[in-house]
Amino acid sequence: MQTLDIALKDIRHQFSSLFGLMFMFAVPLLIVAMFTLAFGGTSADGPAEFSVPVTKTAVVNLDTGRTGVDLDPTDANPTTSAGDLLVRLLASDEMRDLVTLTAFTSADAGRAAVDSRSAEVALIVPASFTADVLDGSAGNPVEVYQDPTLTLGPSIVRAVVGQYLDYYASARIMQSTVAASLAESAVTLSPATMKRVTDAYVAEILASRSDSGSLQSEAPPAKQEKPRSTMATILSVSMAGMMVFYVFYTGATGAETILIEQEQGTLQRLFTTRATPGTVLKGKLLGVVTTTVLQMLVLILVSTLAFKIDWGRAGLVGIALGATALCAAAFGVMLVSFMKSTRQAGIVLGGIVTATGMMALMPLFTMNSPTAARLGSRIALFAPQGWSARAFTQAMDGSSPGEVMATAGILLVWAVVMFAVGRARMAHRFA
């Protein structure tokens, strides 16, 4: 009964503070809202698609074309060059969401736009571009001049230009391959026949171009049940990470009431009753576990409604939630057992919760880099918060119950070890 009373008093204390409530609920949601704004927003049906930012591109088309060559007889220009077509491609409706173009007349002016940061990338098409792509000669390459702090925008421009160059390369390869085969077989064709089959080839190649090429894509098994967009993945990982960060902070501040009570003398008064240190610790633990469970339930509910986050099967979320609550409470008890005063606890708890929480957030920080993401995920597992976030993301990904339970099991091991350390130190302190 005393255990329950202690727990209820602590729970009332946590939930009666407006400031505490803001920190438990409003701040994590606010930060996830920030990520939502950053990467695309939400729609009524769920998280909107990840929106790739538009790259401001300075384009310098120096291509002089080739005498007598008009690469687009359908337009008014009698000497349309490969450079003209490239600029037209980049300015097309398809590309409007990816690049915005500003034309410059000299390479220096284009580069200056990047230097002054009015453009992120300068695309400089050389004078010999048409001749180079038609002949396949090395010539002067197309130059992508970029701000060194950027990667995404320049890579999009490079990809578009690369595909455009591939188009000419495929035509050249076709010509050389056919010519070689005809020569080997000593076959000659009339120009009209050659033009007819070439036109058929170009039509076939153009028809085969699609966003998916000839790939037949299949998602990996766990995610197959619940296919998710990149945006949904970003939101899910950030929400799980933020929730875990603040739940462990709640765990630490909840356990800090031991120090507060000790400084206020109420703890000593409690020991004059029949309450043993073990009873007090159990009461405190129960209070923190209940508070963190309520905190997570509210955050899960609100994020489901506000950000359309799919947390996965209720049973698996429950396993992750239970293990996280126990671990956060044990984490708080262990940390507080090393503290002598609330002054000391303020700095140390803040520091350790921030450091370990940031380790757990590594997968979020490294999402934009495929190679870093793997290493980031491993580093996260050096902190209990990392395992907790992993359990929630596994539930979100639709992983098997066995996998979620294995992660939860490791979290419980962390909890048992941390609680044992905290209990031993508390017992020594209050002996």
Next chain:
Amino acid sequence: MNVIDLMLKDLAQILRDRKSLMFLIVMPVVFTVAMGFVFGGYGAPADSRVPVAVIGDPTDAVYTAFADMAALSGVIRIVSPAASDDASLRIAVRDGKLAAAVRMPADYLRTSFEGSTPLLHTIVDVASTGGMTARGELVNLSMRLTAAAATARLTVIVLSEGGKPAGCDDFKTAFVRAAASWLEQPDSLVTTVSSALTERERNAGGFAHTSPSMILQFSIAALISAAGIIVEERKSRTLERLMTTRISRPRILLGHYLAVFTQVFAQCALLVLFGAVVLRVQYFHAPVATLLVTICGSAFVAALGLLIGIASRSEEQAVAFSLIPMFLLAGLGGAWVPLEFAGHAFQTIARLTPGFWMVDAYKGIVQRGLGVQSVLTPSAILLGWALLFGLLAVLRFRRQTG
């Protein structure tokens, strides 16, 4: 007691508590190194290409052509999976060991010869950045394969029209020839950068991004300790006693501000020094510019710290009030995920925040290789924010002390 005495008292308190050094030095150093390591630090030229498995018969012409083209890719690298059955490949992709796995159909040539475009069965998680990157490159390679097959078909047609009956063998010969030609194409695209620094200097092994970011983040996080001292002064009624002396309220605030500024500046300076000497981040490329950003950045962070200390009622609140701006300003400043990945609205909002200008000014020096001229505007904006936070702190302090 004058302003300097008050400042020295605060600094002595900060230094006496060795645990605050954890925030000031240990944590930012550890995280700078850890984040730099994750992003391929220590100068090691990390292979940033994503791992992809190509499954098929190594003696098959299509498999060879595809693998040869993939080997030249700057985006994907071919790896041999532990097991090549579909179930194992799905697990490997799910667990991130592979960015994608492609199975080359055994009858690719036959199907192409008959006029269809065979599909390459690919296991890929497009919700991951690795999967998305791999898929983009695999689409390009698959289109080259399709183009080679179309060329081979055309060759058969041309030969037939020329009076030489052509069959599957001619198709295969033309396909192999066309696919091989892709490997010989001239490099028609070159990338250059707007920087006075060499690639090695401006990347600093991955630390050129993490070092300025962690300076911003942990200079704000360390306000927990400085703000805590102001809170403690009020809780212990030392402030009330101080008000009974001849020292004026503005001088009390100034004393606290100078203490917080000294703490933040010393922390930033040490982290800059660590970045420059140990991690080879190019802060000393423009030392005056670096000093100016560090001073103005410290002025803004210190003013924020003063406001937090005055606005907090307890140490717990000081921690929370420090962590909230740490998350917001670091996130908006591009300390975690570079802002180029964020949308237009977010970037616009970010540009209004001081964290953005601090990180951006440092990056201008260490990555773009710019000098003093480039940091004048950011420094002025940082000072503007320092004034704003300072003003709010004064107003709050006036209300508190009647």
